[in-house]
Amino acid sequence: MRVDHAASWPYALLYAYVYPLLVWFFAWSVEGDEHLPADPTRRMLFVGYHSDHNWDIMMMSMAIKDAIGEAPIGLLHRTIMMFHPWLRRMGCIPGTTANALAAYEQGHRACIVLPGGAEEAVAGFENAYKVDWKSTSGRPRTGFAKLAIAANAVVVPIVIQNQQEMCFNPIFFLCNITRLSHAYNYLMRLPYGIGWTFWQIKGVLWLTLNCGTSIPLPVRTTLRFGPALKPRKHESAVAFAKRVERKYAQLLARANPGGLDYARALGDRFRRRRGASRQSR
Structure with missing residues (x-):
């Protein structure tokens, strides 16, 4: 039986009062809804980039809720869930394949995972927006691909323009x-x-x-859903994971050309504002 996590009081409170404030502060917008499956029964696995500040994670989840009509299940590291059990009220679970498959079987249409994990988040300023989905041992991250194949779900990439620049630490x-x-x-x-x-x-x-x-910065941010990817016939999880990683890296680079750049990100916000002011005169 599917549990509507968006109806829990923590999620409802954040969605009603905090999310709109963040949308205003970061001039948040969403594009690419046309890439989402039209079939209301189609299972989806959203994949995203792990910033070093985490302010964007809740906003990603709530943007997905707006787009598909239900909150996605967040697949988190078991250690995070151990120390922050309240995240279950937000629709998060330990990100094992078994747990995710159970969520799909219960009627949830979508899960979201950040394949780069904490390794991506702490990679350093010089490595911002570089996609290299490997664990600390150097093994490629393929769990999300195995899940998509087992669940018969399409993988939907999510990239955010000026994602890393949302905060400065x-x-x-x-x-x-x-x-x-x-x-x-x-x-x-x-x-x-x-x-x-x-x-x-x-x-x-x-x-x-x-x-x-972390100090939030009033940059302009745009979340973009990329074209859905599905495993090819007889494609292995390793090959599918690599194909998704390559496609994701292209989309992320296109959204953030040149890598980390706070001046560019702030300019995206305030140059547009000045341009709009001139046109209104």
Whole structure:
């Protein structure tokens, strides 16, 4: 039986009061609805990019709700769900294949996952908008492709123009320009489980510092749904995952040419505003 998570009081409160405020602040718009399947029974798996600030994740979910009429199920890392069980009220579950398939079987049409994971989020300013879906061990991320094949779901890419520029974190910036973060990355490559331990510490520090130190910036943001992708006949999960990754990288680069650029992102907002003011005179 499908549970309407959008009816829970935390989701309803955020959707009614916080989401509209963020839409206004970030001049948020949505494009590409024509790429969404017209069949109301078609299962969908949305894939997106993992920013370092996380402000965009809730907005992605609520934009999908507006587009398809129901809130998607968020597939999160089990550790995050362990420390933040309240996220279940927002429609999030531990992102295993079994859990996601159960959600589809219960009648949910859509799930959303960020294949790059925390590795993508903490990759550093110089690697913003670079798509390399691998785990810390270097193995390609193929779980989302296996899920799409098992669930007979289409994969719908989501890219956001000026996504990373929505917030600026001075602590992350200082760690980057002083190359402290680069030195720490060396520790994460140490063998015998030592590097794994340093990676866990980095993940906790990122989540902790990110919450209270990111500064939102009034950039113009546009979410775009890309053309839906479905597995080809006899295509393996590994091949399908790589094809989706390549297509996603193209869409993300087209939305954010030149990579991370705060000046460009702010200019997108205020140049348009000045242009509109001149036309109205």
